[in-house]
Amino acid sequence: MTTQDYPSRLSNPNSRKLGTFSYLPQMTAAQIRKQIDYIVAKGWNPAIEHTEPEFAESNYWYMWKLPMFGESDVDAILAEIEACKSNNPGHHVRLIGYDNIRQTQGANMLVHRAEMD
Template identity: 75%
Template sequence: MSVQDYKSRLSDPASRKMGTFSYLPQMTPDQIRKQIEWIVKNGWNPAIEHTEPKYAMSNYWYMWKLPMFGETDVDVILAELEACHAANPDNHVRLLGYDNFRQSQGANMVIYRGKPV
């Protein structure tokens, strides 16, 4: 078995991928809920960021409000994701899970994709 080459190129914005989950089919609402439950179960702090698709490869994304320190209600987190998407419908919106102990991101996934450039 060989590893499949994915023809992603900087010159082709439609081919660009953003992390492991972006190579998979779009997550269903139930799958998104399960990812949020996993973040909460691990005690990580959820945060939401967004950016214009043309800047998706940049290290800087805009923070949506402050990270949700200590938030454990999955519905509250889902509502904030939807609010960010509604306020920025053309932007990519991603969910992060910050691990306080390792002081790094434990999870990072794009939940909503903006319009291609």
């Protein structure tokens, strides 16, 4: 058995892997909707964050508004993701599902990878 090398380099922001699903192909709209369904079904609080691609490996991302406490409308969450993308062109956008019982992130995934020059 061999291990596959992912050619990720600091000098190339496009090559960086960012979170749970980043080693897989970009999620489709339907797949993102299923992930949001899962977050809502678990009762987790969705939150949206964004950052410039060159700072994506940092621990600090900008929060898009406050977490959506108690939000269970998948379309409302998708609309906020789209609003974040529109208002922050050139930024990566990620979705987080906060588990308020365990006081941790139950989910964290990139839902939009910015195009790099």
